[in-house]
Amino acid sequence: MTTSVPPADRRVPEAVHRRRWAILGVLMLSLLIVVLDNSILNVAIKTISTPAPTGLGATQSELEWAINAYTLVFAGLLFTAGLLGDRLGRKKVLLAGLAVFGIGSALAAESGSPVQLIVFRAVMGLGAAFVMPATLAVLMNVFERDEQPKAIGIWAGGVGLAIAIGPITGGILLDHFWWGSVFLINVPIVLLALVLMFWLVPDSRDPNPGRVDAVGVVLSVIGLVLLVYGIIKGGQLADFTDVKVLATIAAGLVVLAGFVVFEKRSDHPSIDVTYFKNKVFSAAIAAIALVFFALMGVTFFSVFYTQSVRGYSPLQTGLLMLPLAAAQIIFAPRARLVVDRFGNRATCTAGLLIIAAMLAAFAVLDTDTPIWLLEVIFFLMGTGMAHIMTPTSVVIMQALPREKAGSASALSNTFRQVGGALGIAVLGSVLSTAYRSGIEDKLSSVPAGLRHTAGESIEATLGVAAKLGPQGKALVGPANDAFLHAMHVTALCGAGVALVGAVVVAVFLPGRTPDAQEGKEEADLVPVAEH
Incomplete structure (x- = not known):
């Protein structure tokens, strides 16, 4: 590009x-x-x-x-x-x-x-x-x-x-x-x-x-689709040891490995994998992917929490998400000031630690938790994200030669999308598996033909309960309890992933640079927008 x-x-x-x-x-x-x-x-x-x-x-x-x-x-x-x-x-x-x-x-x-x-x-x-x-x-x-x-x-x-x-x-x-x-x-x-x-x-x-890398595109899409399909299917079946699930995930990983090998040998690769030999570049890309892994995964399960468990309307749910966006709008333009004072490593590590803490905080949410607590969690999560996205864009530009600015920007956006897709697939599958394990023994009153469907999600359970009339009302409480347990497990898994990201960033991102050198580097950089 x-x-x-x-x-x-x-x-x-x-x-x-x-x-x-x-x-x-x-x-x-x-x-x-x-x-x-x-x-x-x-x-x-x-x-x-x-x-x-x-x-x-x-x-x-x-x-x-x-x-x-x-x-x-x-x-x-x-x-x-x-x-x-x-x-x-x-x-x-x-x-x-x-x-x-x-x-x-x-x-x-x-x-x-x-x-x-x-x-x-x-x-x-x-x-x-x-x-x-x-x-x-x-x-x-x-x-x-x-x-x-x-x-x-x-x-x-x-x-x-x-x-x-x-x-x-x-x-x-x-x-x-x-x-x-x-x-x-x-x-x-x-x-x-x-x-x-x-x-x-x-x-x-x-x-x-440049020349279009058709083979690379096909391999990357097939590999990602197989990997994500396997993860989602494992969550749907609540069994990641199922042969079909393992075979699909393994096939996806094999195709992606083939993609990497092909790109290394290609004279016109879609992704120049040699970039990732630079540990600073790799750490910055990983931070971007993990931010969107958390964002997309949290958004997915928080909507069911606010609407299905708490009973808020779609409009009220949209308003509840405003603090997440507001924090990014407020702090993203100012994140560079924090970097100037504390350096990229400290700023991005702190951002990922905040995200990990806020994901863990979802584990305390219940059916009657004051809603302002969710607003605080969203705002702090947006604050953490803002202090990762801006610094990592600059780090990526410092890590690669200036003439690679276009492909570096495209790479960061690609990994943002892939991170978001995996966030939905992985955290969504954890949510589905944990929910099914929590609700299965409560479905004895449901006709045998509907039990598997009723156990897929809280909405599926509530849908079946509505069809059963008065008899189905007894399922509402257990469905809420099972979902809350599943959300708590999912949030803690996400927090663990964010902590791993914080360690990677703390080890590999550069610290604070001398002011004079920093000023010189900034003059030579091509700004990259993270979108």
Whole structure:
């Protein structure tokens, strides 16, 4: 990918220079809908799991796939999409990506089954993969070098905005319309973005584009899908020793190992695996992946806690998540000041320790815990995340040569997506396994044919209980108790993963650098936005 800064002697045409801030607005609008869609979906998963006609009756594993189908396609195609933009023209690729995303959104809104929703979410991920890298490449070509840091900061701020308004928007839509409205809302925004982009955004391309690594893309996607499928299936069966589960996970690991070997030997790899020989770079990438592992996993189970156990509406759930986004908006721009004083190692280690502590704090939440405690947990978790994302972006730039800025940025975004997908798969499977073990002996009153389904998730149990009428009311209390136990186990597992990340960061990230050297390095760096 060639998203790095253009040569210093490149001049932006005057006509383009005059409308550069309007172009930035259009690029932010494109970025907004890609990020907004996932944050809107967070509050809709409980509704989608409700039996028809309210929802689709999706099982917990199907919900995990509805989220991960988007994420895995997005992550797997990010590098290839960037290279195609360089080759074919960034504007053309942006327009095509937005169109595919809009079509996928419209189809997802009309899904008649969980399987259809999963397929159409994958289509949306395909479109998003072409939008994300092209927006940064266009930005780099319409701003002069001295304005690029400011433009990138504003552009990346769109992510915080989307995280903040997504759950609230989803809650408002679900309070007034059917579940598909959380996807259909994308369509008019996409149409507006297409019109403005066609009118305002200039086209650009790399005169010497890289070659597309088709084999690497296929291997990475197949390997990740097999790995995630095995993890989710193990949670669904509550048995990770099942032969099919072990075989699928092993096959995924083998394919991913083959991907690494192929990339090492390729003269045009999607991912230059030699980057990971740099321990500082690897530690920073690991920190990014672990942050999103925690974020996506926590979001997944906290929605069921607030809506199924505590009885809050989707809109109220969206408002409850505001502290998580607010903390990131407040502290992310200021995290660099903390790094200047204490160094990257101390700042990122403290951030991961805060995340680990807040995950562990979920283990004290009960059916009648004061809700302000959840708000404090969300705010502190967002604070910890903010003090990891900004410093690690700078660390990645310090760890690699400047000409590798574009691929380094793409790598950090890829691992963010993969970390999020694994967070949902792993923590979702732990939740499912622990829930089934806690509810199975309470299902004796349920008809034999429904027991397996009723044990998959709290929503499945409550759905079966509703069908049983007065007899099913006796299942509500045990379902809540089993879910709380499962959530506590899941949160403690997540806390353990975050602690491992804190150790890795503490050992391998650089400490505080001398002020003079730091100033020199900052002058030579290309800023990277974490989106």
